Amino acid sequence: MAEAQTDTQNAEVESAEIWIPPPLGTKKNKMEELLKIYDNLIDFLNQDDCDEDLKKALDLALSGDVSVGISSKNYDTKPKYLQVMELRKEDLRRMECGITITGDTSSGKTSLVNKLVGQRLVTPKVLRATSKICRIRNSETYAIEVLDVDGKVLKEKTTFNTPRKINKKLDTYTDTRDSNAGMYYIDIYCPFTNLDVKGNVMLVDTPGIDGAKDINAMLMEFLPNAFGFIFIIDASKAGGVDEDKLLAILRSINQATYKMPCFETDDVLFVINKWNTLHFRASSKSDDSSEDEDERISEDEIVWNEILTKLKAVWPTLTQDQIFRLNLLSENTADDTEKEKIQFRRFAEVLSQLLKKTKNRKVKMHMSLLFDTICVIERGIESRIHVATADNENMVSALQDSHASLELLGKRCKEICVELDENIESSVDNLSKTLYDYLNSPQGKNEILNPSGEKPIKDCFFLVREVSLRFRKGVLQWIKGKDVVDEIEKIDRIAVEKFKELHLELERVQVSITGKELEKRTEALTLSAIILTIGLAPLHLDDILRNTKQRKIDAWYSTCVEYLTKEELRTIISNIFKDHFGQSITSIFETELPKGILSTMCTISYLSTEREKITNNLESSLRLRDSLYKIKGDIENVDL
Known part of the structure; x- marks a missing residue:
């Protein structure tokens, strides 16, 4: 040619x-x-x-x-x-599919790693106090490598004959001595005996989420790098779920999904550890003669229902297939009961499939x-x-028109950001007022205090506690209900339509300067799935109402309503919208579309000034x- x-x-x-x-x-x-x-x-x-x-x-x-x-x-x-x-x-060269394991300190994260690799690779005390991210990589040999936050190797990969020597070496890397300054990642290489996976996959053992602020910040910073998550819940600790800590983690994930192309909302698994301890405690408790034997509920069922309720409150797409009751007190599956072995095999199978799925997703x-x-x-x-x-005179005019169109598009991007923010603020105002009116209405009061399927409030004992619990549950259900979801979906539709409108105009300009329509991906824009990560602190009304037990139920309900002010309701609903939209609107209308606009303007500028050179x-x-x-x-x- x-x-x-x-x-x-x-x-x-x-x-x-x-x-x-x-x-x-x-x-x-x-x-x-x-x-x-x-x-x-x-x-x-x-x-x-x-x-x-x-x-x-x-x-x-x-x-x-x-x-x-x-x-x-x-x-x-x-x-x-x-x-x-x-x-x-x-x-791409690393081709690693990272599943992050997180939970409270001593919840069983390291024990789970040991159980998955099939041997006591590391002891919990070695990693318990560390402020470093430990990445356990699938490998045929045993080795350790240490890197800084940018991935620069600080300690060259050292190979070992046995896992016992790895643990000894880890002890020198995870303490706070000055020689360990700058260490961020500790990469541990070993075979994944109990996982059906091949290739470069890894499990990431993170610092406990109840650690110091700098450790929590490190964990939050690392989460967007993961392809999936395993949350360890300690069933022996007052219901197992600390909503403030878990909510912060899940909210961080939800806000980061727009920049996590390999993550999907069902790539989250929950492991409930120390489940077997509940049965012993339940059997050791004295009988309560005030309760009918047929109505008595075992402790494990109470804890299970409580954990399920709390988890669904912060991750509504969760299904029971994503929750596993394991015994991590024993790191050897041979010591498990038959029921525990079945649960662990099911967990290992689900995790293996998750690793394989995310690996193929990365290629795409x-x-x-x-x-x-x-x-x-x-x-x-x-x-x-x-x-x-092309014809010179027509091309000059077309380029001028295209440049003017792009300038208007840039301005329109900024205007749409402002419009969407105003829509969100308006929805938050309307929803918080509607919720406040509902809580103060006879209908709302009756639906909250006497929900379908529950014992009438007047027949309950411990009324102060029961009114508080039902009020809190009623507020959460309303916030997760149709009114809020409809408003979020409405703004979603507006954002998608505005994106399509601007993107079509950008494509029209690009067609005008190339003379033809080029092949493009047909994937439609979708914002993240609606995950209502709701935080509502428990209403501690016992002290407030300690001396008011003679009052009627409606007086106690009124105290609950007064305890949750209009401003607090607005903050809760505002956080839901922030969690859902996160940075996605800014990313679309202030970054992604403007990048295409500026890139095209750069091309037009060159076409307009260098026609002779181009010819x-x-x-x-x-x-x-x-x-x-x-x-x-x-x-x-x-x-x-």
């Missing part, structure tokens, strides 16, 4: 528009295929035919830093697009990232070809398009 004459250029342009993928070759390792595609794409961008303005438009589309605009002089010697792709390559994510990158490059090349072959370099653009089609074909041929 390099020898083609000018009078045959138009024919060549037309014939090159039909791309036929090459025939499928022999099946290769997916990671190797994708790494090769990354390398080919980097080589493509480094060739002489690929001009700096094409790379600059790619920088704007990938970097996420749209504040500098298209006239910035801060163009590093190592451009951002190259930094982004090298980071992606490194991420990288294919999507590569495809998006190629689309940006293709748009730049096709626009150059279009400008070089003279038409053959170069045609060669680039042919090379890019080959890379595109390689992506299409990756077998999923």
